[in-house]
Amino acid sequence: MHSSELTHADIVDLLTTVPAGDVYDRADKVRQAALGSDVHLRGLIEFSNICRNDCLYCGIRRGNKGVTRYHMDDDELVETARRAVDIGFQTIVLQSGEDLHYDANRMCRIIERIKAMDVALTLSIGEREYGDYQAFRNAGADRYLMRIETTDVDLYHRLNPGMSWQRRHECLLMIKELGYELGSGIMVGLPGQTVESIADDLLYLKSIGVDMAGIGPFIPHPGTPLAHEQGGTLEQALRTMAIMRLLLPDINIPATTAMESLHPQGRIMALQAGANVVMPNVTEGEYRRLYELYPGKICVNDTPIHCRTCIGLKIQSIGRTIGQGRGGHISRKNNIQQ
Ligand code: 5AD
Numbered sequence: 001m002h003s004s005e006l007t008h009a010d011i012v013d014l015l016t017t018v019p020a021g022d023v024y025d026r027a028d029k030v031r032q033a034a035l036g037s038d039v040h041l042r043g044l045i046e047f048s049n050i051c052r053n054d055c056l057y058c059g060i061r062r063g064n065k066g067v068t069r070y071h072m073d074d075d076e077l078v079e080t081a082r083r084a085v086d087i088g089f090q091t092i093v094l095q096s097g098e099d100l101h102y103d104a105n106r107m108c109r110i111i112e113r114i115k116a117m118d119v120a121l122t123l124s125i126g127e128r129e130y131g132d133y134q135a136f137r138n139a140g141a142d143r144y145l146m147r148i149e150t151t152d153v154d155l156y157h158r159l160n161p162g163m164s165w166q167r168r169h170e171c172l173l174m175i176k177e178l179g180y181e182l183g184s185g186i187m188v189g190l191p192g193q194t195v196e197s198i199a200d201d202l203l204y205l206k207s208i209g210v211d212m213a214g215i216g217p218f219i220p221h222p223g224t225p226l227a228h229e230q231g232g233t234l235e236q237a238l239r240t241m242a243i244m245r246l247l248l249p250d251i252n253i254p255a256t257t258a259m260e261s262l263h264p265q266g267r268i269m270a271l272q273a274g275a276n277v278v279m280p281n282v283t284e285g286e287y288r289r290l291y292e293l294y295p296g297k298i299c300v301n302d303t304p305i306h307c308r309t310c311i312g313l314k315i316q317s318i319g320r321t322i323g324q325g326r327g328g329h330i331s332r333k334n335n336i337q338q
């Protein structure tokens with residue numbers, strides 16, 4: 001498709017000088033032509049807020065002593081998934097901090113139990129060894145989400161002490177090579193991030209062949225060293241997401257929760273600017289509030305069924321349909337290798 005040939009200079013132009021509304025409209029048309037009206041839902045379970053890392057932006061960083069830490073036990077996690085499947089979700093996403101309590105063996109048993117419910121399963125549990133990724137895949141995991149966060153290597157190393165950009169990049173390549181559907185993405189509005197680097201990020205995501213790309217605004221968390229930074233704007237994040245859609249017309253792009261945290265209609269605006277996926281939270285009880293990556297997170301006092309109903313109504317209110325089936329990347333469904 002012609003629009004996917006955008007150059008770095010074109011992207012910078014779309015990020016800065018083209019009116020935002022025009023970028024959104026173009027992305028909306030490209031999404032409609034490539035994917036139609038369907039919005040696919042994923043049930044997101046935040047099963048542990050324990051993390052060995054200390055990312056400067058993240059509310060559940062190891063160094064944030066103000067967090068009450070939890071992890072679900074295996075049965076509780078599987079039961080949470082079962083209830084999400086019972087209310088109609090056909091993809092379950094398991095997300096956590098980098099919590100090594102869930103070693104490869106424990107994760108594989110959990111994956112097998114959830115896969116027995118006949119749904120697609122996505123993992124979002126961070127950097128692991130090749131052998132772990134392989135074991136999860138063999139146990140039945142279908143997809144893996146891990147944002148690269150930024151492709152500005154110096155910025156990455158400033159924001160993620162003790163971590164290596166190269167290593168994270170290699171993890172993404174391993175995940176792709178193992179046949180997972182690969183999800184990655186970035187935050188927009190990080191301190192010191194430039195429009196040139198955001199353009200690099202989008203071209204990077206295209207180059208590694210993402211099947212899904214999540215783009216959200218950075219929102220400063222008061223319990224972190226970045227508490228007093230500016231944060232990203234909804235417009236910046238929506239624009240960036242819309243350009244991702246122009247670059248990759250048929251991938252899955254979520255309307256991110258962080259967007260809705262900046263504006264009560266943030267996810268609807270995203271669905272009208274290129275997004276085709278929503279990931280309602282199906283975590284239960286207190287855990288929702290305790291999994292606070294950034295402040296102002298939506299739905300912390302709601303229940304899974306409440307969020308499922310709410311988002312269903314919102315989607316219908318803009319004339320879109322809830323996707324049936326698992327909603328994988330369409331080029332994968334047809335077994336077309338690019
Ligand atoms: N603001 C917005 N997004 C954040 N994330 C982590 N901390 C923040 C924050 N303060 C995002 C990261 C991570 C994803 C799970 O949440 O991009 O990959």
Ligand code: FES
Nearest residue numbers: 299302307310311
């Ligand atoms: Fe949770 Fe609307 S999605 S209340």
